[in-house]
Amino acid sequence: xxxxxxxxxxxxxxGQFFDRKxxxxxxxxxxxxxxxxxxxxxxxxxxxxxxxxxxxxxQIEGANxxxxxxNVVKDYCKGTIxxxxxxxxFTHINNSEDFVLLFKVEPSYSTIVSNxxxxxxxxxxxSTMKLPENKYEYLxxxxxxxxxxxxxxxxxxxxxxxxxxxxxxxxxxxxxLSYEEFLKENNFIIDGYLTKGAVILFGKKPSxxxxxxxxxxxxxxxxxxxxxxxxxxxxSLKDGLIKLLRNAKEILESRMENVENSKFWxxxxxxxxxxxxxxxPWEYPRIIxxxxxxxxxxxxxxxxxxxxxxxxxxxxxxxxxxxxILMEFGWIKELNQGIKNLYS
Numbered sequence: 001x002x003x004x005x006x007x008x009x010x011x012x013x014x015g016q017f018f019d020r021k022x023x024x025x026x027x028x029x030x031x032x033x034x035x036x037x038x039x040x041x042x043x044x045x046x047x048x049x050x051x052x053x054x055x056x057x058x059q060i061e062g063a064n065x066x067x068x069x070x071n072v073v074k075d076y077c078k079g080t081i082x083x084x085x086x087x088x089x090f091t092h093i094n095n096s097e098d099f100v101l102l103f104k105v106e107p108s109y110s111t112i113v114s115n116x117x118x119x120x121x122x123x124x125x126x127s128t129m130k131l132p133e134n135k136y137e138y139l140x141x142x143x144x145x146x147x148x149x150x151x152x153x154x155x156x157x158x159x160x161x162x163x164x165x166x167x168x169x170x171x172x173x174x175x176x177l178s179y180e181e182f183l184k185e186n187n188f189i190i191d192g193y194l195t196k197g198a199v200i201l202f203g204k205k206p207s208x209x210x211x212x213x214x215x216x217x218x219x220x221x222x223x224x225x226x227x228x229x230x231x232x233x234x235x236s237l238k239d240g241l242i243k244l245l246r247n248a249k250e251i252l253e254s255r256m257e258n259v260e261n262s263k264f265w266x267x268x269x270x271x272x273x274x275x276x277x278x279x280x281p282w283e284y285p286r287i288i289x290x291x292x293x294x295x296x297x298x299x300x301x302x303x304x305x306x307x308x309x310x311x312x313x314x315x316x317x318x319x320x321x322x323x324x325i326l327m328e329f330g331w332i333k334e335l336n337q338g339i340k341n342l343y344s
Contacts, residue, residue: 004330006088006100009046010053014126015336017043017327022050023063023101028115030069031076034105035113036121036128038081039139041320042107043123044332048100055090057098069101079113082106107320110143112136126336148279149197149321150187153209156194160209161202165242169202172328187321197321200278203240212284214238215273217251224290241322242329245270248287255289263334265294270331271338272298274323 009020019033030047037043047069048057058066066087073081083106087099114120120131120139131139158179166179175182183189188198199209206213215237220229235251237244249266256262265287272285276298283299326335 010049012333013336016123016125017332017335020046020049023048023058027064027068027072028076031072031115032121033128034081036123037105038108038113040123042105042324045103046100059098076115078116079111081113112139112143149319151196152193153196153199154193156199156209160204162204162240165240166202201241201325205238206240207238210278211282212280214284215244216286218286219289223292267334267338268296270334272296
């Protein structure tokens with residue numbers, strides 16, 4: 001169903017968009033995590049893997065039944081949680097067959113989900129936390145607002161989209177719908193118009209419609225302290241976000257000798273491009289490399305009322321659909337780690 005493998009789910013870090021739990025966990029507790037993902041942008045939850053990544057599946061002593069987990073939403077949740085599940089088979093060292101249950105939780109765009117007692121949970125970095133009652137209003141406001149990514153782009157048409165990337169997304173979701181039907185089903189055509197989110201993600205050149213939807217890579221020969229540094233490279237990336245990120249990753253990997261450094265810089269670039277405010281008219285992010293230093297430049301500063309305590313449920317800025325698509329294209333590991341970098 002997804003481009004991630006079972007090995008990925010055992011080895012990658014738990015984070016904003018991914019968690020793993022033993023099948024011995026009570027279904028009522030699992031409900032809290034599903035609720036948290038639904039209220040805070042969606043994510044993946046793997047059942048049958050211990051916290052440290054050991055595959056134990058559903059044969060382990062004390063495991064709850066598959067049916068009890070499949071009924072979690074019906075038995076323990078109030079409100080609609082849209083999710084898909086997949087049984088991923090594997091073989092134990094003693095050759096016995098087993099499986100991991102993978103939930104893919106869709107973000108709840110307009111309603112707040114709670115447990116049957118009325119408690120609201122959100123996802124904060126790599127933890128699921130109960131939202132204090134005095135913070136409910138933040139979440140209600142967030143759910144009721146109109147997001148920039150959902151606004152219509154009246155001047156764009158299907159001819160402005162990169163059909164190669166769109167076909168790739170259709171393949172990920174195993175869809176045989178026409179382009180128009182597929183975009184409507186996934187809320188990228190609303191009221192007959194392509195959305196700005198559709199153009200940002202899949203456009204051939206999104207900056208024709210959303211001027212700041214681009215990224216620049218600048219490499220200077222001189223040190224950062226130089227008054228007039230000489231330009232070594234000046235690369236403007238103006239593709240749709242999926243292709244743009246792939247190109248940015250390739251640039252960073254090819255220009256940095258240390259592989260781990262390139263991964264770190266790409267994770268931070270991914271977060272910068274995902275959590276940015278696309279409504280800003282002209283200013284756009286940059287990767288800037290000097291002879292003696294590197295920096296990411298984002299022209300968007302967060303409002304003063306945003307802090308590490310409330311950044312997730314206030315969600316600044318909010319590109320839920322864009323984040324969801326990036327996860328489905330397989331960027332979940334990098335998104336998770338980028339969020340960790342942000343909090344560290």
